[in-house]
Amino acid sequence: MAKTPKSRFPSGAAWDYFKEVRGLLISSHANVIETFEKKISHNIRNDGLNERNDNAILKINLLLDTLRTETLEYYFDENKIVKIADAFTKSVGNNIVQQFANQFRSVLGVDPIGRDSKLLDIITAANKENIAYIKSIPENYHNNVETVILQGVRRGRSNKQIADGLQEAYKTSRTKAKFIARDQTGSLVADINKAKYEQSGLKGFIWSDVGDGNVRDKHKIFNGKRFLWSEGAGTEGLLPGEDYGCRCTAEVDPDELLNI
Template structure:
């Protein structure tokens, strides 16, 4: 994962831990208090549900909404800087401001990531509510429910990690494409991450000798994945591939040698 993605994951994992902390503080003690009154006390469902609703309200508040937007904005902004630094070093591309299309994309990417961030505590607490209420109705002891909540915590950690990794690849890939196209590059070379986790199809794309060169494609004539969908580096599910800008002169030189 790129450094930007690692930092993004750090922020998302911090949120996950904070949600867990609020669950441990507010919900677990309440479950233990009513543990032996599951059947006799008909009021426990309301009490537990009220606590769950309070937790959901905290993690869907305007304050958390603003925090999500801030984290998303910093992630997108850092990704732009990372791409521009890489393109300057490897392709000599200088970015002088953003086009209207780029600004629109950055705004959309920020909104999408803010929504993904907000969905982390939302899905986590929905899973917790299902685990707790189902367990209590079935007479499951509090310590067993706590063990099940550990599983919910792990699921949420992994989902947050995937969001960071997947969005880093997607946003990085799209910004890279737009920077290259805006700079006048019509062609790019598809580079896979050169390890055992590379999809077979993506390796084939990177190794294919097209009429433009090995793994070289036009931005307006992209390859397709196994589902027949047009893809670019970073756009496919969990893709870690990247695009190296290729000049028209280098492509024309290759085509002339190959003819």
């Protein structure tokens, strides 16, 4: 029997997703830093609250409102977000469907059943979900920016301390974007695999981890073992890719494939 090609986690799709969102975030952050340095920092005094500082907070609030609007309407506008989400879901979908087809063909010598309405529904739902995730990134970023600046003014922090806080706000949002990209990739991989396997009449799969030092211990135990799609693995009934940040994949069981 021919050996089936090993499934690969679509890391490239996850990286492209993160890279695109990070690019929007970098541009938005640069705008925040420029506004802070040119329009906000000179309004800050480091001697505690007083009348001038109260007035400064009013001015700063207006500038912060403008920054948030610019980010949401320009840097993270709807068209850019939809384009990123659409490219991501299509990339993952095409990758996983092709890998499944290659495994199917390696055993039976024929292509599996094509796309169906369930797969299209999964892609549509994933698009909607990822649009919401991407939108949450600038919202959370600006919430942190406002906290850093306004608390800094009220507590008499230096411009340097506030600038450092703004950099941390950016790093936090960048980390969140990276996590979302990998987590959503795994989740979509799991959903598409389940749909394709079940569409083809396959009730089970073989769990396959990526084999590096970041694999969870419980996923290492699952590696190479067969599970049913209807039950999943372990007491939690997990599917490959479902766990937070999971990069595991499903392999076709050649024995089952020969008997469908």
